[in-house]
Amino acid sequence: MIDNLYMPYLMRIERITYEAPGVKTFMLKFVNDADQEKFSYKAGQFGEYSVYGVGESTFCIASPPTRKGYIECTFRQTGKVTNALSGCEEGSIIGFRGPYGNVFPIDEWKGKSLLFIAGGIALPPMRCVIWNALDLRENFKDITIIYGARTVKDLVYKEELKDWELRKDVRLVTTVDPGGESPDWKGEVGFVPTIVEKIAPSSKDTIAIVCGPPVMIKYTFPVLAKLGFTDEMIYTTLENRMKCGFGKCGRCNVGKVYVCKDGPVFTAAQLKELPDEY
Amino acid sequence: MNIDKRLVRKDSLEKLFDILKQNSKKIYAPSEKNGKITFRDAENFKGISTGYIQTTQSSKDITFPRAEKILDYSKSKEGMSVKGIDLKEIPEIILWGVRPCDANGIGELSSIFNWDYKDEIYNNRLSKVTVFGFSCNKSDEYCFCTSVGGNPGNTLGSDILFTRMGDDGDYLAEILTEKGNVIVSIAPQLFEKSENSEKEKYLAEVPVRFNHEEIKNKLDKFFESKEWIEQSLRCLGCGACAYVCPTCACFDIQDEAHGKKGSRVRCWDSCGFSHFTIHTSGHNPRDAQSQRWRQRIMHKFSYMPERLSVYGCTGCGRCSRACPVDMNILENLISIQEVTI
Amino acid sequence: MVDLIKRAKELIESSSVKVVIGYEQGTGNKTRALFVENSEDADKLIFDSRCIQNLAAYITKKEIKEKGKMAVAATLPVMRSIIQLASEFQVTDANILVLGITPESKLIEFGNLAEVEKFVHQYEIEIDVRNKEMLDKLEKMTQPERWQFWIDELAPCFKCYACRAACPMCYCSRCTVDFNQPQWIPVPSTELGNLEWHIMRAIHLTGRCIDCDACYNACPLSIPINLLTKRMLLDAKEHFGGYQPALKGEHLMSTYKPDDKENFIQ
Secondary structure (H helix, E strand, O other), X not given: OOOOOOOOEEEEEEEEEEEEOOEEEEEXXXXXXXXXXXXXXXXXXXXXXXXXXXXXXXEEOOOOOOXXXXXXXXXXXXXXXXXXXXXXXXXXXXXXXXEEOOOOOHHHHOOOEEEEEEEHHHHHHHHHHHHHHHHOHHHOOOEEEEEEEOOHHHOOOHHHHHHHHHOOOOEEEEEEOOOOOOOOOOOEEOOHHHHHHHHOOOOOOEEEEEEOOHHHHHHHHHHHHHOOOOHHHXXXXXXXXXXXXXXXXXXXXXXXXXXXXXXXXXXXXXXXXOOOOO | OOOEEEEEOOOHHHHHHHHHHHOOOEEXXXXXXOOEEEEEEOOOHHHOOOOOOOOOOOOXXXXXXXXXXXXXXXXXXXXXXXXXXXXXXXXXEEEEEEOHHHHHHHHHHHXXXXXXXXXXHHHHHHHOEEEEEEOOOOOOXXXXXXXXXXXXXXXXXXOEEEEEOOOOOOEEEEEOOHHHHHHHHXXXXXXXXXXOOOOHHHOOOOOOOOOHHHHHHHHOOOOOOOHHHHHHOOOOOOOHXXXXXXXXXXXXXXXXXXXXXXXXXXXXXXXXXXXXXXOOOOOOOOOOHHHHHHHHHHHHHHXXXXXXXXXXXXXXXXXXXXXXXXXXXXXXXXXXXXXXX | XXXXXXXXXXXXXXXXXXXXXXXXXXOOOOEEEEEEOOHHHHHHEEOOXXXXXXXXXXXXXXXXXXXXXXXXXXXXXXXXXXXXXXXXXOOOOOOEEEEEEOOOOOEEEOOOHXXXXXXXXXXXXXXXXXXXXXXXXXXXXXXXXXXXHHHHHHOOOOOXXXXXXXXXXXXXXXXXXXXXXXXXXXXOOOHHHHHHHHHHHHHHHOOOXXXXXXXXXXXXXXXXXXXXXXXXXXXXXXXXXXXXXXXXXXXXXOOOOOOOOXXXXX
8 A cells, every 4th residue: 555645643532631711632542553653753743633524733743752652732622623623522533644844953952951932822832842851851951931821711731830830940930911810820910022021031051942923923032132042042833824734735835935844843043034924 | 868759640640549449548638618628538539629729727637636535534333444545546547638838737746746745646646647748839929838948849748749740730749658658559550650750840939938047036036026916916816827727736635524424635725815824813924915926926936946946837828818817927927027126 | 998098097196096997908819907006007098898807896805995095997787886885885985986988988987876876777787698598598408407507517617716706796705615614615626516606606696796797707617607697686586676786775685574475584
């Protein structure tokens, strides 16, 4: 049988975690052991998740490659496919094809400090890198996570946030947009770029990984520049619409760069070379 | 390499068709409906259109169908079963009457489907197609193959290229590939030894209208040009240009459910549609028609040459002929060449 | 059209409008839309029997609307479309000036849309003889024959949506086919899906279509889809009274009346 590029792996939903209103995390295991054996990926890559009869949707693999035997994805219920996914129960079979795209060069970051900045539903692509780094904690110096959401309710991975908060080897700063705080909220209040400026993390020997809505990225980059980060020290991911995931369907390109193949991971330096088409 | 050139008498073409049919070959040839000529399953030789400059639609439907099943699934109590399409069921097809620009387009389309990831569904379809190219002895103001490296007698992409020698003359057949040899071996008596193998004088004259390398270089610095807005004002954002194009490959993937079973289908899509790139959030990186028109030209004349080392245009002129509002790609390329940055 | 060129220049020079939409010579033997924004460009304006594109399709186009007040060189079908668009609150006197071109090719400038309406109402919408014959032929077919006719005619449709793009009445920013929750019409071009799309379109246009044939003229495959809208136009005429686009008119198919003889809506 010749490989059919469009043929997904069959995946069983092992566990569903409710993260925030409309946001769920699926833990997926390969139905066929042989698929599991040949499957490998790296932090930053994404896949096409499908509900048979409904369609495919693109999101990142949110679990780190250091955890074997399963993958996780986190999605917000917004479109046709994510609505159908949301209706799936534990034990349901869905499709997954991937991994696609490039990776965060974690190996190159050895010996450096890491600063993660995430907004809203953009924590999942970063969570993969965060856990990857935490699982190899001795390879890195300081690890700082700044994470903001619109309201307290919208913060995802609440259990993990507690875990990171308790860890001595991680500095976690959470923030919600003004007006989004609950009475017992102990974190920061303010937009992510403002909080980054306030916290003022050191840029010395540090890699910044920024994921979030375009407007957050736009306002965070100048703040990082002020703190001494060069464009080569800042990484982000782009999320253009795509169908195939392997450079053929014609949707995701930003100028001559294909987000599905050349991305989704880009440095701020690379981003500056791209036309405004994302 | 010396090309095997044969003489096919004008009456022999029908015989060839009949013999191939007798050998159970499926032949797709241009035929007319509502005044438009398109490749269809040809039952008999009489139904094949002749004398056309160009078919309305390209032949890409054969290797890259407008809607193509890529897998079947069925749900049952036992679980989920998913089956990819059986590539063995893809029929062998003779594509009859392809213009050299279209035949050339097959290569350009292939480069998209084989860029890094190899699309075996496409490749399998292509491997089962034998292309009978027919050189052009006339052209119109929409043709510009010579501006993008082609010519009216281009052999690229054809397995056999037929050139009619004179208005009512016999055909010169150039046997170009192993697939072409197979055809000759089916009806060797129809492929006679050729005395006259000069085809140039019978070919249409298509003047070179622009320099494609100059355009490519210019486009590198042209992204922000106002020219895109001016050119695209009358564009209505339909997909006619993309769907008649031999090299446009944009597609969508859709599921078609029928109760507990169904299939996943790959179907044509177009960068001209306003919702082509829209995010679920509502954000659209190509929100204006000018941005979508820019994408169409940039993809063909800048991104493809840069990333795939081929141009995404064969100069067939179909998009310009089909456009309901006279968006003429040749005119627009010439004005890009002329405008100063 | 010397008058038109002269008037276009005046309108642009006096900043009465930002853009004049008319026709120019296109490539080959085609004519095409021209957007005159400076007076020199007005010299390119032409008008002859080839100028059949319905320019009203541009009135609701974002890129054109953004320019500001427009003047449109409008033939009778274009004027009808403008009135229908006005009745659907898509255009008002504040953003359009109609430079009418009468069936006798005379330029006639209207002070407001009410005048355009009055002019338009002098002419009944008539279906031409050739299409009338075709409709009669279809009418005489048995139901299975007619079904087969449409299956065959619509099979080549590859869903480029040129029909939709060229139609002034198809101005929805998100068409039913672009919605996927639920997915009423399948995205791929399929035998049944094509039929669904064209039937849905014809029904959506019933009582709104002014029979300009823009859809048919735009179709790259020359599929006679206008027969569907023409049929609906005749049916609407027969069952719901005559049809003329009107500024304050009741919308033929979408206005609820308490005395409606059907009771499904009550």
